[in-house]
Amino acid sequence: MKKKLSVLFATLTLAATGAHAADTLAKIAQSGKITLSYRESSVPFSYLNGPSQPIGFSVELSNAVVDAVKKKLNKPNLEVAWMPVTSQNRIPLISNGTVDLECGSTTNNSARGKEVSFAINHFYTGTRLLVKKSSKIKDYADLAKKTVASTTGTTNAQVMRKYNNDKGLDMDIVLAKDHADAFLLVESDRAVAFAMDDILLFGLMSNAKTPSDFEVVGESLQVEPYACMLAKDDTAFKKVVDDTIIGLMKSGEFEKMYNKWFLSPIAPKNTPLGLPMSQQLRDNIKAPSDKPAT
Known part of the structure; x- marks a missing residue:
């Protein structure tokens, strides 16, 4: 009887802690590939500068995460694949595992949080x-x-x-x-x-x-806050993404990236947006949060 109860307790514990949650890092390690998404016209976050050449603030965040994943998995030659997404298909492609990370111009809100997880907020609009x-x-x-x-x-x-x-x-x-x-x-x-x-x-x-x-x-x-999307309840991968973004914020590199994409001339017309950092974002750099919009 005691053995049966212990097995039942273990089963319930595994379920409660997300035993069936996605394990993106394990999938990446096994396949030797990480798949990132980009938007075609979300200037200056993620957009095309020529055929299949995504650039932007969120693209740089994605690349920083890739560097962290390479280091964590000890895979310096990790293959990086880029996939275009739209507002309509971005959540399904994360949910079904086609895309590992979506850093574009996506609002972190409670409704979406039922289907995917969000990293630390990186913009407010x-x-x-x-x-x-x-x-x-x-x-x-x-x-x-x-x-x-x-x-x-x-x-x-x-x-x-x-x-x-x-x-x-x-x-x-x-x-x-x-x-x-x-x-x-x-x-x-x-x-x-x-x-x-x-x-x-x-x-x-x-x-x-x-x-x-x-x-x-x-x-x-x-x-509303913008944040990168990843698979629901994937705590290990979320920690890598969060630690990467928080590291950029604490080192001052995040603000340099912001100034590059929001205050300086950017492609394709080499014109600046001229948008200073908001107080909400400055507050989030001091105390990083993944709090969703309601």
Whole structure:
């Protein structure tokens, strides 16, 4: 009887501690390969600078994690594969193990935390509007009965739907495949505004054919943290990712990376975004947190 009880207790303990959770490090060690994701138009976090050449702030975070994994597994020649993802497929590709790490422009929130795990937050942003200056749109009230673009699979689309319903604005909200496609809807006058994280709007605007035609308007509807995504309850891999980002923050390297991508001229047009670090991010560097948005 005692033996049966001890076996039952061990089984319950294993289940409670995530015995069936993903073990990304073991998978990487066995395959000799780590798979990272990139976004095609999330400037300046993760975007393409030429065919299949991802660059950006989040790409550099990913590369730092790769260096840490190589050291931990003693695999200096670890193969690194890059896979493009969209707002819509990024979570499924992490959940099913196709992608090991997603560092792009992904909001860390409680709903997503039921499907994936998030590393330490590395940016804070909020939903605002990109419009043509000629539209005279200055705030959300000006969008009544007009066509507004956002991107499929984003928290911004959810925020705009709720705001539309709460305020009775009767907007026609259309969802594009990715941020570049949503921007094109405004550029081609098929939508009067693009609702998205303000930093991504500034990035897209800086790379437009005529940046001076556009502006970002409206107050932030909410402030949300960005963080890298990994498999749910994979505590060992999360520790490697967290330790890497915290190490960059504590050494001052994180701020150098920030200044490079948010204050200095960046590809492809060699123009700066000119966005100083927010107080929320400075606070997070002092006391690193993976706290999600609600």
